[in-house]
Amino acid sequence: MGWAADVELSGYQAREFALPDEPTYAQEPEGSLVATLVRRNPPTRRQAVLYVHGWSDYFFQTHLADAMDDLGFDFYALELRRYGRSLRPQQLAGYIADLTDYYTELDLAVQELRDAGHEKIVLMGHSTGGLVTSLYASERPGTFAALVLNAPWLELQGNAVVRPATQPVVAAARAVAPTTALKLPDSGFYRRSISKADGGEWEYNLNLKGDPAFAVRVGWLAAILEGHAKVAAGLDIDCPVLVVIADRSDFRRTWDDALKLADIVLDVERIAVRAPKLGRHVTIAKFVDGMHDLVLSGPQVRAKVLDEYARFLRCYAS
Template identity: 50%
Template structure:
């Protein structure tokens, strides 16, 4: 609902609010802010909050993540970026932008609402997954002094393969992006990642297939060029002025053929590349490798999730909520 909180698809414990944004060449644009708001006997206004940003071809549905942060005493918000999930409109190209700075408007609108709800002195951390982690890191680099910390769940900080592959392919992708920015590239998603998480395939989770389709939304030249530009910025080094926690799986399994090891690995990103890039984000960076983790660590098996959350708890008590000297 534009302008006020209303019911959300996740049920009674969640509320959603549409955030109007500036129109683009496809027409009207919105983002959607979701808040975890379970009933409590004595509602209080928390002094801290977490804003979660999802990944590519995705949206927010990780209810356990919301419950975790709520138990830590933080208000939990999640943002469905423009053209994703709750924010996707029929006239739009799913997930498409040609510059990651476009998302500054989405994040700024979400943070303004959080500050309105909790007050200007509330300490806010951003948590980003995969592409959302890249978006959040670049935003934090451009916006010093606005958040208390950054938690990255398997952030997409480099192109799979290596920086060499990015250097070789970037000119061709950039040229295609100039000529046919919305041209779809060959879809190479075999559906293995969905197989590791969907309840129907032996995983634990159910979600809206229209917002998280298999195969994923088509990757388009203009969008991929924007992603590669972001990777190049990370490779040159960022100067994020708050503590950063990067969590990744302990190993990667990328294969054209299915095998059961994929149920305990990141099968989307090269975790070694992510770990190497993570330390270039700023002066205070912690990297944690989570054995048995999936690409989205919040969707990993229960014992792995417990380790994941325990590591965040330990870090946030030492860095995330601690005001700098």
């Protein structure tokens, strides 16, 4: 399928990659998987950014695309199978059994950018997408000019013993019932902190961003923990890496407007500990009053985040 007008964002274009040979699970229709590449405009530059979203998410942050365009980069966003524009009826939203399965659509996206004449590619990932892109960049040396990670999920929340203790239990459960959904509470606080309908700043498609959030399934969690273990053992990303995080996390269980000024999804201290394991050249930047998705933070904070992106990319990717 070629490029066509994007159904979500005016002026943008999208194209689907069919993934007929990729595995389906439970009652999913066989051969129904697709990934979707979105672009801000037809290619005009030799350098481009390829962005990958987080968990229960999709691309709608057009101000990020505009900022990259101002820096001289064409902008693309990849929506992985079972997410956002790529999610189809009867599919297990967000599910994956092995994070390396995503390399299929990432390879297709990179090839599309190469075919469009982009000689230099910056890979960018947020949250779970930051974990996926880190693993992928490590396995594709010589491919990317830089890697930019926005609150990447590099380790499980809590102290250092949580994941090693949890991982064998989850792996055993996966062997028995991989698609079983775990009963985890969703306070709705993150939606409340960003959605304009709930007093936040941003308008987006609630259906595509998973409202309520996608079900966390045993096999998916096992795949995530395996990814965390690889990061903990050390990756070998050969390009410069920028990791941006909020200066603090806040996991309180009652609503307070202070939740708009912190990462209320991930443990930023655990991210900071793991980030140096990504490669030989890693820069970590913390932002006071930053949110989980740093580019959705308040105007002054996100301006600082985008300025940091600009400095980093001018130094290492221009």
